[in-house]
Amino acid sequence: MNKKMAGMILSMLMVTGTVMGAVPTSAAGDTIKIGLTVPLSGDRASEGSYATNALELVVEEINSAGGVLGKDIEVVVQDTTGTDVGATNAYLKLAADDDIVAIIGSDNSNDNIAIAASAEASQILTTTQGSSPTLQETCEAGEWLFQLRACDSTLCAALMDYAVNEMGSKSFTIIHDTETASADQARLFQEGIEANGGTVDEVIPFTNGTKDFTAQLSQAMQSDSDALVVACLQTEAAILIQQAKALGIEKPIYGSNAFGDPVTVDLAGESINDAYSITAWVPDSPNEMGAEFSKKYEETYDEACAKAAAQIRDHIYVICEAIETAGSTDRTEVRDAMLTLTNYEGAITTYDCSLKGNCGKGGLIVQVKDLIPTVVEEITTK
């Protein structure tokens, strides 16, 4: 082959490559991408397990029904590693992808507060699963963050109202994790107790990761309270309630949403019977759509549908509704469309996204009976 021929072939190859590169890849053009940050490793990896299970079901559901704007959706997952630094890194990776239309934040209020500034800077619609009042304020102050959850300020107050006025408990000892969301819940429980004329005898904090609660429970036993109130995450809730029963503590226990979670119930066993919880979700959901999703989840994965799974379902559907309403995948248009969703019915509750914070309209007071979290009262936020 002479030099002239070689040069021609090389030129043809270069031109062909340029033309090929200019054609958009079919994968990027045919799907709508939504980002999701969840802990897939670390202490809270169970949340990630439920979330990834749920998104497989939901994505299949939506795509088999025709997708969104005629395209399939794809959820891109990044691991937060269960820390706020990891959450920020995961968020930034997703936000840097121009094909991603919206991002779902994790279930930890701390993580979501950490990504708030990034959400505003990136100008990408971000839905958060956390329930703390601090997160509510952060969402309401910003333009791009939406708290798709009923806030703890309403729910904790409702549980304490129930404890004092329905169950007759007047004095309480509060035990709580020092991580932000649990500490917020403890403060709200205290405010709720005092607002209803009850008294708080003692507040006993413990560091996140504590495994033996003998010291805390021994202190609680010294006080003569009518009831215990506990705010913490699932594993700690199960350990604490088992140890409380082993120590002979029989007074009523009112807990944060962890106490109604299937993970906690499975771990704690019979110790958790009769405990009360304030939560957004139970597997035996009174919501028709929720019951249907819960049944499908259980049939597919042979485990009860936890809140972490149901939340992902609702977040994906709400975002898809916003995209359909916008008629576009432009991030600003999708955010604007989100603000118009004032009465969207999900599997957990109804959402009013115009509020940005505290968008979920309801919660549940549950009592665990025969290892089943059973709804005793449904709450509607004002």
Next chain:
Amino acid sequence: MFIQLLISGIAVGVIYGLIAMGMVLIFRTVGIMNFAQGDFLMFGGYFAYTFNQMFGLNIVISLILAALCMGVIGVIFMRTSYWALRKAQAKAIIVSAMGASIVLREGARHIWGAIPLTLDRVKEGSVVLAGATIQWQYVAIIGIALLMMLLVYFLLEKTFIGNIMQATAQDQYMSSLVGIPVVVSIGLTFALSAVITGICGGLLAPIFFLNNTMGTMAGSKAFAAIVIGGFGSVPGAIIGGLIVGLVEQFGGAYISSTYQLALIYIVLIVFLMFRPKGLFQEKIQEKA
């Protein structure tokens, strides 16, 4: 409340002490602190879960089988994380152990999943002792821990294999010169360390539940126990563990429940300032 805290402190303290003893055995033999020791605890717990919950075996048999599996894990750990680097700088071996720790943690998550698990207790229920309600599992932990300490003492002091292990710990080169198979001896040490710690994992799992990060905090408390007890001292590791357990319980109840964990490390700092060699100075002389 005092008896409650005392029993609870002793129960968790002996666990920390046994984990620390496992670390000391390795330290005495190869001169390196094993930062994956906490993950042996976690892995042992998962093995016990597998035999007890997945295969339906009795918990005691499950603990024994888990111990055997951990012995194998200990040998594999030695061959993969230490042996190839035995002539390298200590830093390289430490980093290798830290990497192995991550592999064990993430491997456990992939094998057994991310959702916390539990298994049967040795004995359900509680017993009332001097007005305090003590879980039978805590009593079992103390009993089994004492038994393991006796067995380890008997092994190291009264058996030929134990003498070989101690000789290797004192001087690998001289041991090889007199015909002791050093690689076998080191492998046995790692295996024994993994067995002790793995059984602790199986005992703790019904109380603290299993997840892939359960060993991290326990490992760091065991390290504190070693510093307090004295590097290289087996009795020191046990006593150090008991001190850590009791400080955790009594400090949490009488000083601050918020800073319960911080109190342990404050005690550690005090020891480093005023008695850096720990309660029991190292018996083995430094090599010339």
